[in-house]
Amino acid sequence: MPTVPSIPAPPSSAAYDPTLLLTVILSLLIPVLYLFRSSKKSSSRKLVIFGPVGGGKSAIYHRLRFGRVVPTVSSMTVTSATFVPNGLEGKPMHIVDVPGSGRLRAQLLEQVSDASALLCVLDGTQLSAQAREAAGILFEVLSHEPVARRKLPLLVAVNKVDSPGAATPTAARKAIEQEVQRVRLARTTLSDTSGRDKKLSGIAEDDGRPFSFDHLETNTVVFAAISATKPELSAVHSLLKRLG
Template sequence: MEQMASDGVEIDVKPMMMEPTAVAVICAVIAVLATIAFFLFRALRDKANTFLIVGLSDSGKTHIFGKIANKNLEPVTYTSFQENVLDVEIKGKHMKVVDFPGAERLRKQLVEKWLKKERASLRGIAFVVDSSSFSKRARDVAEFLYDVALESGKKIPILIACNKQDHGLAKSSQVIRTSLEKEIGMINKTRAAALTTTDGSSFRHTLTDTGANFSWEDLPKPVEFVECCAVDGASVGLEGIRSWIKI
């Protein structure tokens, strides 16, 4: 390629060409790195074999868990203080569904065991909400959900299961979604303000840096909402949860 200099002298400029050997080496390195990344992703994905069901007491978690395990199970209402574990085969892979007790005194155990120590084993978290009493317990639900979303890291998907849709006072998933968004925004704002008045020893991260203007889209993890009911004959069943877990 010829280029005219400012003094009228023609200069022969040759385009930079990479040696074929160098190109081959670079392509080989990229292929190896891509292969390693693929197998690492598969290994981590295979390790993540647990679906965790959480929620406040009386939200209907254990009833949902029981119906997932046995569609013909009769409704039983009681407060559970220990984990229920279901082993299932999904597409030839061994998976677990764990129903964790909703008692407030067990929250620390939930965080330490499942949201920290065993976090890598989690494939998804189903957070069950009692739609019939949501208006009275919206703040409590939001506080618990906030901690679950915060402590579970950036990549574990969360399903908000709006349960007990057979009740006349049940709020729709859209109402619950909007209300929780506002509540979590207020919690964000409150905790962010608290951070500015404490020293490093009591430092705690907030869910996002958007304060009261929190939006579900701010989260780096997918969050879905479904309406459900574990009572036989209800217009809405557990199809949304089953589809999410893929059983």
Template sequence: MEHLLQHVEQWKGDLEKWVRQLPPEQLYTALVVLLLTVTFLLLGRLFKGTKSNTIVLAGLSGSGKTVLFYQLRDGSPHQGTVTSMEPNEDWFILHSESEKKNKIKPVRVVDVPGHPRLRPKLDEFLPQAAGIVFVVDALDFLPNCRAVAEYLYDILTKTNVVNKKIPVLILCNKTDKVTAHSKEFIRKQLEKEIDKLRTSRTAVSTADVTNEVTLGIAGEAFAFVQCHNKVSVAEASGIKGEITQLEQFIREHVKP
């Protein structure tokens, strides 16, 4: 140990001697290079280790977002839940993983109100999103198909969603009901509606369209596989607690 300390002291003395011999200009340059190197290394480690833990629930009012939120957190639908007028936001261990809570990373889940006047709040959370769950009422889908497609189109064409390639899960909720539409039917209908929307919106002058990117491939019928970010479709029943596919999506993008 003493031998090692002697070497350290010797190296320290040699370094001090070398520094004293440097001309002021070279010393200044060396210090600047050293500081920049340390700064870049620290920033690299910071950004590499910082991954988003936020999952955003979006969709029309009445689609069942809040019920899904409570199922994820508490394992209960909280019967009597009313339409949210403020975002529900919380950090928690998924209820299905509660027995392993000491080994599992918490998830930040944000349930954004679906009322048209409140949708701008979505933009507050998208920059931190690791994934977006777009909830669709599979039971009452056809009467709202156009409105659902418009809202989904708005999300898929946001520059921060596209540039960050934020994955989107179209979650067909209430599929426990006999008259609910299948996820394949909903996917095909949404693709058709979005195809119509992108044609009509392309006709609008670029001055009127802000924070949007072009969706799909020109000259081809729109399909979700054309999106820059991954778009998948799954089924769930918030009331029945059938949310396995939702939990799988969350854990795919927020690692435990």
């Protein structure tokens, strides 16, 4: 009968070089760790732009990204990109423009959950209607748990400062505070459907005083006048510089 060649037994674990094995493992882990760290860094430099419909959010976004204002219409799509904002130097940052439609409120809350700064834009020439809508949006954003537990800087930008009759930041703040007070009284309660007490905090906490942004301990709020067309974006640039 022909002789069947013997098959060599596989090397035992003792035959493996531990140094070589460690080198292979590290070569696989290092790229993964690098991507993880890069992801954390980009998420720590994220600005979310939001506010009432027609406030000028997209104009601000395009001014920051391209250095110019392009014709825009009301959109139902979130726009985002990572870039170095026009007029600034340094590392790129992730900037998100969320349309003002109430149907996108869930997407707004998702975007602000990992934001590092917030920019609420409203039309200063339409203060009465814009303040009412802005108050409702700000209430939802600032009472959102991932935002409420972190000290995020918030800039409320009163747009179209170069237009006749545009509201001042002081007038806008007073109008929005009054509207937030109405929203808070309408939306908050001390008992849920089971009759158990709820602990309310931040913008939702009714301590008996008229609402003021000064009462917020979790957020730094600044009101400023801006213009996307003039342009006058110094307040926005100051906010972005805080991101490092």
